[in-house]
Amino acid sequence: MSTTTTVFAAPQRYARAGGGLYLVLIALGLFAEVTRDRMIVSGDAAATAARIIAAEPLWRAGIAAELAAVVCALTLAMIYYVLLRPVSRELTILATFLRIVSLTVQTVAVFFLLAAVYPFGPAPYLNAFTAEQQQVLARLAIRAHADGYGVALLVLGFCFLVHGYLIFRSGFLPRILGRLMQLAGLSYLVNSFALVLVPAVASRLFPLILLPAFVGELSLSLWLLVKGVDVVKWRALAPSPQP
Numbered sequence: 423m424s425t426t427t428t429v430f431a432a433p434q435r436y437a438r439a440g441g442g443l444y445l446v447l448i449a450l451g452l453f454a455e456v457t458r459d460r461m462i463v464s465g466d467a468a469a470t471a472a473r474i475i476a477a478e479p480l481w482r483a484g485i486a487a488e489l490a491a492v493v494c495a496l497t498l499a500m501i502y503y504v505l506l507r508p509v510s511r512e513l514t515i516l517a518t519f520l521r522i523v524s525l526t527v528q529t530v531a532v533f534f535l536l537a538a539v540y541p542f543g544p545a546p547y548l549n550a551f552t553a554e555q556q557q558v559l560a561r562l563a564i565r566a567h568a569d570g571y572g573v574a575l576l577v578l579g580f581c582f583l584v585h586g587y588l589i590f591r592s593g594f595l596p597r598i599l600g601r602l603m604q605l606a607g608l609s610y611l612v613n614s615f616a617l618v619l620v621p622a623v624a625s626r627l628f629p630l631i632l633l634p635a636f637v638g639e640l641s642l643s644l645w646l647l648v649k650g651v652d653v654v655k656w657r658a659l660a661p662s663p664q665p
Contacts, residue, residue: 434650440501441647450491457484467561508659520581531570538563576614582607594655606638
């Protein structure tokens with residue numbers, strides 16, 4: 423049986439798998455974010471370094487969670503492509519490319535969280551740096567991750583605008599979910615552009631500006647998991663599989 427035939431026969435299975443995977447992705451993202459927030463002391467590189475050194479396994483667990491979230495998001499991008507392709511193949515491809523670019527940038531940004539630990543390693547050559555210099559190097563690496571992650575969210579914001587439009591037009595998912603995803607995309611765009619253009623404003627907006635994103639993504643994930651898609655309407659749009 424071909425892949426097309428399998429999808430046509432069981433779109434609900436893909437929808438519910440996507441919803442469950444989305445919840446895992448949200449949980450991993452929250453764990454990674456909370457872990458970082460517990461370690462980082464705003465304006466105090468020394469205190470931040472002390473916390474990372476004291477709880478390095480937890481810091482690394484947060485990094486592992488973010489990398490696992492990237493893998494989940496890549497899989498979810500494939501599921502979105504399968505479910506939304508009947509609405510518009512071209513726009514679904516565009517959204518998938520945007521998602522992949524966003525995840526690529528995010529993966530590169532995660533490297534800087536690992537780099538934040540490097541100055542405190544046992545290698546003898548690190549003695550060339552004073553304790554203060556090591557602390558500043560670590561803090562700069564953390565800042566680089568934050569900026570890189572902001573760029574990743576900017577691209578993701580455009581992806582969500584397209585996905586939201588596709589969901590709104592689909593007919594097999596509630597239109598309100600499409601609008602919520604577009605609102606989520608706009609919140610990511612506002613946050614990321616503020617981070618680049620007016621960092622002082624971005625620090626005041628965060629994390630409240632991302633609340634619409636959390637609501638939109640959580641709503642979509644729960645709907646897919648519990649209700650799935652309207653199979654009759656989905657099949658009416660999807661091309662019939664070749665025998």
